[in-house]
Amino acid sequence: MITIENVPQHYPSDIDLYLFHEGTLYEGYKMFGAHFERSEDREGFRFTVWAPNAGKVSVVGDFNNWEAGKNPLARVSKSGVWTAFIKDIREGERYKYAIQTPEGSIILKADPYAFYAETRPSTASLTCRLDGYEWQDSKWIRKRDKEDIYHRPMLVYECHLGSWKKKEDGRLLTYRELADELIPYIRENGFTHIELMPIMEHPYDRSWGYQITGYYAPTSRFGTPKDFMYFVDTCHEHDISVILDWTPAHFCRDTHGLGRFDGTPLYEPTDPKLTDRPQWGTYNFDFSKNEVISFLISNARFWMDVYHVEGFRIDAVSSMIYLNHNNDLPFELKNKNGGDENLEAIAFLKKLNTAVFSKFPKALMMAEEATDYPLVSSPVEDGGLGFNYKWNMGWVHDILRYMKLDPSERRNHHQLITFSMLYAFSENFVLPFSHDELVYGKRSLLNKMPGDEWQRFANLRVLYGYFMTHPGKKLLFMGSEFAQFDEWKDLEQLDWNLFGFKTHRSFLHYSSELNHFYQNTSCLWRLDHEGEGFEWIDPNDAQQSIISFIRKGKRKGDYCVIVCNFTPAVYHHFRIGMPAEGNYLEMLNSDAKEFGGSGQLNRKPVQSVPEPYHNQKFSMEITVPPLGITIFMKETKKRSAVVRHIK
Incomplete structure (x- = not known):
């Protein structure tokens, strides 16, 4: 037998109601909705909803044959918040609020704060407990909360789970x-x-x-x-x-x-x-x-x-x-x-x-x-x-x-x-x-x-x-x-x-x-949002539809040179300005055959020379692949070890 208990005097509290109506109750999910409660003599769910213009509000569901008025909620104040504890309701029960409108009609509404709902096309809310899951991510969250998101890589996979x-x-x-x-x-x-x-x-x-x-x-x-x-x-x-x-x-x-x-x-x-x-x-x-x-x-x-x-x-x-x-x-x-x-x-x-x-x-x-x-x-x-x-x-x-x-x-x-x-x-x-x-x-x-x-x-x-x-x-x-x-x-x-x-x-x-x-x-990505992280080499080569630029990190010498060619033409001995002298490795080339390209690569390290070009103090000659991007970084032992080209 489902019975209505007296509304607990301490909840919703006056301060919670005040914050809600002030627009600053930022954890309202702890007050509103259907919440499991257990004490020595009772076990069930407490229901709380905001319906300030309703004449009456009750909870209906399979437990009372969807009969409006059988399990009424009490209006706790003039604020329009209604609440009641219903004994013996179990987890997974279907429910809605039966609301008497100002005109006197009864409408059935799903719980705005419901934690779970029936699968479409059904529309009832379901009583649900969110406690009990044993999270395994505490170490990961501590690590996350120490990171500087602005200076970290972010590559997002947007996904529609249904398709x-x-x-x-x-x-x-x-x-x-x-x-x-x-x-x-x-x-x-x-x-x-x-x-x-x-x-x-x-x-x-x-x-x-x-x-x-x-x-x-x-x-x-x-x-x-x-x-x-x-x-x-x-x-x-x-x-x-x-x-x-x-x-x-x-x-x-x-x-x-x-x-x-x-x-x-x-x-x-x-x-x-x-x-x-x-x-x-x-x-x-x-x-x-x-x-x-x-x-x-x-x-x-x-x-x-x-x-x-x-x-x-x-x-x-x-x-x-x-x-x-x-x-x-x-x-x-x-x-x-x-x-x-x-x-x-x-x-x-x-x-x-x-x-x-x-x-x-x-x-x-x-x-x-x-x-x-x-x-x-x-x-x-x-x-x-x-x-x-x-x-x-x-x-x-x-x-x-x-x-x-x-x-x-x-x-x-x-x-x-x-x-x-x-x-x-x-x-x-x-x-x-x-x-x-x-x-x-x-x-x-x-x-x-x-x-x-x-x-x-x-x-x-x-x-x-x-x-x-x-x-x-x-x-x-x-x-x-x-x-x-x-x-x-x-x-x-x-x-x-x-x-x-x-x-x-x-x-x-x-x-x-x-x-x-x-x-x-x-x-x-280190300076994604700071102007110091980017420098044009040549943004003006409209005739050949080629752009070249530098992406820079925080540390001195942490940079890469990027060349993009937006036409099918191949350019050999193409000169670009470079920021420093040294040997440069082609770290990635979109025209590699393993990627489906034609194989127009810079297979060996390319040395820059002290010949100013593109407002840079140094320059070098490279092969520019067709409809391709090539990325160069200064040669180090570590980079030499990871560079892979399919011959």
Whole structure:
């Protein structure tokens, strides 16, 4: 027999309620939702929910035949928070809140703070205990928390778990199966981080997780919350950091979700002009409500606290900053000052980042921000938004526009590959070749490249080389590492059958070697965000579509010289300026035959001579490969031992 106990007088406490309504309850997941409790004479779950405009609230589920009113919650104050302890409820029980609206009707809502949910298409929340998992990553976390993220390599593998790989019968892999197969794969191929497209519970597969109903629940498509803990734990075991894609801008309209939660606009704005996001068919969050602020900031800290993730890529930041960005409304929105900025959203972003970094100083907070809004990755105290990284959408747009051109036309658009260096250090940038570039008819990276088959692969090799040597951290969408030919098909697995073709096997070998070279070459990341880490040798050779530059590390003599050729022409005895005298080794050449190239290599050490060139005191003559990148470093015994060329 299910019975209602008296609401504990100590919980929710007055201070918790005060902080919640002030917008500073940053661990709200400890108060709200369904929490297991046990004492000498009782065992069950305590339920707490915010529904300020409800006439009544009760918990319904299989345990009471979904009968509204049978297990009521008590309103603990005028604040609109309701709570009750229900005895004898077990873990895994289905439940929802039955909410009486101001009009007197009863609506059923999933728990906004639920830790687990039924697998689609079912929509109930599930009682769940998050304790009991034995984490094995304490040593790894101590190491992580000592590292300087800005001066370390970062190569992110962006992944959609539902379409990375599937079972033979088409079913999805579980979190545990993905942990045991996906994580060793990306570690072997030289990635340092994995970014998961949203894994918070969502009803529709084809939203890719960007329209969420359960912000506190890892989707049950792939298993249980503890299965996801195992996934993260396995990532850390393999020295892989975990970034979650997160959408605090908007949420889906499904009736069991957050929309009109108590029969009135609650999580969304009350002003109907501000409620809808027509382009996505969603509701905006209302950043003027302190309780919504508490909900979202608590959610960010929840994933870091409970699931040990390293941080977030925050989706659609531009649409949060600007009222009319990606807004298809037939009228223009204005703030109270007559401007286009969403003042409340900007204040929220600053508060979010301040709250996250106060608890997790080494967190990764990456903004997907596509405008020229200033100081996105600068600290709040310096007038910034407080993120520590921003996606460099301008670079991606320019370089892909350039690479789509026939090589004979590139000389007329040379600025597309050099312009980025005018602003490369204005923010802490991530260079993202993300899923956004590979869907809706945009074609895969390989299929964007011009020319015959050989030229397409060669173009992609030089693109990846420039990507890896350009200042900024890196992100690559899954499948791009082996040159997937088709654009991303979100309902199917990647085209693993391409490994039957030598061209794709050779390309994976190239991208893996390039990734590992990047990780092991400190001058390619040590000063990613500082102007001293980059120097042009020659950015002006538009006629031959060749650029050359130096990437520098912190220590004297820690540098490499990079030459990129964006045409099929081969140049022998090509002179470039060099910063110092000595013998230089070609450490990597994308035209090596083992990578699918034509074999135009610099097989022997090349000596620089004291002949000034390109504003450098020294120079040397090299072979420049067709549609290729070549990287030189000063000869040492150690480097001589690792240089490998296929003759």
